[in-house]
Amino acid sequence: MSTSPVTARLDRGVPRFGGFKLAIVRLEIRRQLRNRRTVFFTVAFPVFFFLIFGLNNAYASDPIGRGNESAFIMISMALYGTVLATSNGGATVSVERLSGWSRQLRITPLQPSAYIAIKMATSLVLGLVAILSVYIVAAFTHKPSMPLGLWFATGAAIWIGSLLFTAFGLFIGYLLPSENVMQLIGFALMLFSFGGGLFIPLSQFSHPLRVLATYTPLYGLNQLVHYPLVQGSFNWSWLSNLVSWLIIFTVGATWRFKRDTARV
Secondary structure, three states: OOOOHHHHHHHOOOOHHHHOOHHHHHHHHHHHHOOHHHHHHHHHHHHHHHHHHOOOHHHHHOEEOOEEHHHHHHHHHHHHHHHHHHHHHHHHHHHHHHHOHHHHHOOOOOOHHHHHHHHHHHHHHHHHHHHHHHHHHHHHHOOOOOOHHHHHHHHHHHHHHOHHHHHHHHHHHHHOOOOOHHHHHHHHHHHHHHHOOOOOOHHHOOHHHHHHHOOOOOHHHHHHHHHHHHOOOOOHHHHHHHHHHHHHHHHHHHHHHHHHHHOO
16 A cells, blocks of 8 residues: 655655744744844944934935935945845854754754744844834835835835845854854945945046945845835846845755754
8 A cells, every 4th residue: 555745745744844833933023023132233232323314304305216315225225124124134153063062952843944944034024123113114204205106116126136145044053053143244235335335436436436335235136125116127146146145055055954864
């Protein structure tokens, strides 16, 4: 008598979906939100910077594309908070490896792929919190101006694009088993933000630096999420940049993940 794949999986003690459960994701999210440093840098910090720069009346009256400069700053701050949230959400695997928690999980029925999926889902929810925090506060100030559809379009672009930095966080988390990995990621993202033109327009850079900036991980995503607002000609190199770095970080995370699980 043949055995179905589902029955065979259950007989081996492998749970459905590898052990992925929304209840575990909820617990992970609650654990992350209890971390005051995480909440500050991914929620309060971007909102604070929008309130400093985005409420300037000159920016509110300065038209840009289909909106104004204040809307541009809102998108930038939401993007920065989201890449911080998703990167840190993925990089928590580093702290768990250091404490031995990951090793304990591997003796449970929870499958490694489900563990990664849980981390990715947690990161995306944290990223959504960062976007909503900036956008809601900005909406109450009445300074950003752009069509209602662009609020959803730019927010969705930021959220989907943040998968790049979920992969980045997982890669660094498996690459560096260090309790200081969050600080290292924060420093790296700061460099990426300046290099990608998130904080300073690339037009203010020298020509060699402008060329170098086009190869940084945040450049393509930064251009893509602002495009619905600023319009103009679309440059396919932005998408190429995003996809290339996504492949690099995903392959890197997979490689380190396999090496890590092979030792157990």
